Amino acid sequence: MITRAIGVAVLGVALLAPTTATAQEHAPTAASRPGTGGWQRVGDGMTAGISGLAVEDRHGAAVDLVGVRDNKEPGQNRLVAIGLRPGAAPRVRPLDWVGPLPVDLEAIDAVPGRPHEFLALASGGTAYRVVRDGDTARVLGTFRLPDVSPDANYEGFALSVLRGRTVAVWADRGQDDRPATLFAAAWNPADNSLGAPVSARFRVPYPAAHVRHASDVKAAADGRLTVSSAADPGNDGPFASALYDAGRVTVSRTGRIGLTVSDAPHRLATVSGHKVEGLACLPGSRAGILGSDDENDGGSVAVARFCRP
Known part of the structure; x- marks a missing residue:
């Protein structure tokens, strides 16, 4: 069943065929896979998790990413560059943040058509537009999401160009009984x-317990939405996650934004032992990158086939 978006009804979303494979089983072939396969650590300890991911560049099998970390104190890293190369450990470079200091960054996506520019979203609803220049991330501007709820905790963000319009999608994560x-x-x-x-x-x-129903969201070129969910029972886990074909965002011929979400979302993949909070898709490919924030166990990334080109 397809639910109606509040204020807009858009019907006819086609969900993908069922699959029972895990995220690891969706991995690309060795010839196309950056890194060495499986989960690879990109940071140790509480301040080194990955709360959101965006693709910065790709050259063949080499992929450059930018990730956010949900740190809250001065002096703690907010943005990190991650380079994935075949047969090598990830190259991890913390970036210096120049500008208003965010608290609890939870999501990020690349600005379409603007190389090295990103929008990063904090859990309280403030977005930071930044540009990367070498080892520095400089804030170009900030803005608040509309109609921010004091009870919300925003954990997902995506940008996509549909019918010539740039569309933003974001998510309040929900918690257990609260969707x-x-x-x-x-x-x-x-x-x-x-x-x-x-x-x-x-x-x-x-997951069924300690669940955040949306820990990140990404939009495909045709507007289809992939959402990650995650179980977070505490700083030492055990963690579990899943990826879902959640619905679709659309733009009508008149420029009206539509949103459909499934009442019974199709599970694309199940991930054991990691709290997936970051999704990034390689342009024109089914391959994507998962990022985890495993609290005391730090952060990791993995390649998986969950994207829709």
């Missing part, structure tokens, strides 16, 4: 303004 809420709105990169959002609630069947 996540997905939002979509047009975003104007000229002035960082967002249009009136549409929204829809989203709930997953797995």
Whole structure:
């Protein structure tokens, strides 16, 4: 069943065929896979988790990523560059943050058509537009999401260009009995303004306990949405996650934003032992990168086939 987005009804979303494979079983072949396969550590301890991921560049099998860390204190790293190369451990370079210091960054995506520019989202609803220049991330501007709820905790963010319009999608994670809420709105990169959002609630069947129904979201070129969910029982786990085909964001011929979300989302993959909080897809490929924030056990990344080109 497809639910209606609040304020907009869009029907006819086609979900993918069922699969029971795990994220690891979705990995690309060795010839196309960056890194050595499986999970690879990119940081140790509480301040080194990955809360969101975005692709910065790709050259063949080499992939460069930017990740956010949900740190809250001055002096702690906010943004990290991660290089994946075949047969090698990840290259990890913390970036110096120049500008207003965020608290609890939880998501990030690349700005379409603007190399090395990103939008990073803090859990309280403030977005930071940054540009990377070598080992520095400089803030170009900040803005608040519309209609921020004091009870919300925003953990997912995505940008996509549909019918020539840049569309932002973001998610309040939800918690246990409280479902996540997905939002979509047009975003104007000229002035960082967002249009009136549409929204829809989203709930997953797995994980079943200590669940954050949306720990990240990414949008494909056709607007289809992939959402990660995660179980977080505490700083030492045990963690579990899943990836879902959640629905779709659309733009009508008149420029109206639509959002559909499934009442029974199809599970694309199950991940054991990691709290997936970051999703990134390689352009034009089914291959993507998962990022985990495993609290006391630090952060890791893995390649998996979950994207829709």
